[in-house]
Amino acid sequence: MDAIRLSGELFHNMATFTSLLSGIIDQEAMRKPDPGSWSVLQVVCHLLDEERLDFRPRLEITLHHPGKKWTPIDPQGWVIARKYNEHSLEDTLAEFLVERRLSLAWLEGLSSPDWEREYEAPFGRIKAGDLLVSWVLHDLLHVRQIIELKRSGILRLAGNYDGRYAGDW
Numbered sequence: 713m714d715a716i717r718l719s720g721e722l723f724h725n726m727a728t729f730t731s732l733l734s735g736i737i738d739q740e741a742m743r744k745p746d747p748g749s750w751s752v753l754q755v756v757c758h759l760l761d762e763e764r765l766d767f768r769p770r771l772e773i774t775l776h777h778p779g780k781k782w783t784p785i786d787p788q789g790w791v792i793a794r795k796y797n798e799h800s801l802e803d804t805l806a807e808f809l810v811e812r813r814l815s816l817a818w819l820e821g822l823s824s825p826d827w828e829r830e831y832e833a834p835f836g837r838i839k840a841g842d843l844l845v846s847w848v849l850h851d852l853l854h855v856r857q858i859i860e861l862k863r864s865g866i867l868r869l870a871g872n873y874d875g876r877y878a879g880d881w
Contacts, residue, residue, distance in 0.1 A: 713827055713841045718848050719819045725851040726812050729759070732858050733805055741801040745864045750791065752861050755854050756804045757796035758787060763811040767847040768818060774831040774840045775822070782833065 733741075733756065741753040750758070766785050773780050790796070827841035867875060 713845070715819075715825070715827060715841075715844060718844050719816060721848045722812065722819075722851065723816055725848075725855070726809055728851075728855055729756075729805065729808070729858075732855065732862070733801065736801060736862075738801050740865060742797050743865065744797075745861065749861075750857070751797055752858055753799060753801050753804065754791050754796040755857055755861070756801060756808060757794065757799055758791070759851075759854055760804055760808040760811060761785075761790055761794070762787065762850065763808060763815060767843065767850070768811075768815045770831075771840060771843045771847070772818070774838070774843060775825050775829055778829060778831050782831075 733752065736752060738753070741756075742751050744751045744754075762785075765783065766787075770782050773782055786793070825840065827839065827844065829840045830837045831840070
């Protein structure tokens with residue numbers, strides 16, 4: 713595993729999120745395509761909570777305190793309990809970027825991490841390297857989600873006009 717390249721992906725994803733979210737006003741950021749979907753704002757709030765409460769702390773425990781229990785998380789429940797859709801997109805993105813920089817500094821400060829170290833999670837054994845890979849993939853999952861939300865917003869703005877000429881995925 714190339715941990716340096718994976719950390720680099722986490723770094724570059726800051727610019728990806730910033731670019732994808734540029735120009736989205738709060739009202740549009742709060743729009744959900746349907747009741748079962750998340751809004752762009754809810755996705756960014758989720759990214760912030762995952763950054764500070766999931767990936768970094770759980771990787772820290774796995775690498776340095778494998779006997780300690782992970783703090784429980786509730787990503788689905790937090791959407792409502794923490795009123796994600798009432799936050800400011802600009803402020804939440806700024807907080808996420810601060811947390812991501814802290815994560816990157818923490819990763820850079822690791823001294824010879826044992827990426828093979830395992831943790832007995834509630835769902836089974838997981839390696840520290842699995843967590844790092846999952847962290848990067850989690851970013852990409854939500855990049856895709858934001859793109860799909862932006863696409864549905866553009867189609868809504870198009871009104872009677874058809875976007876099929878662009879191609880389909």
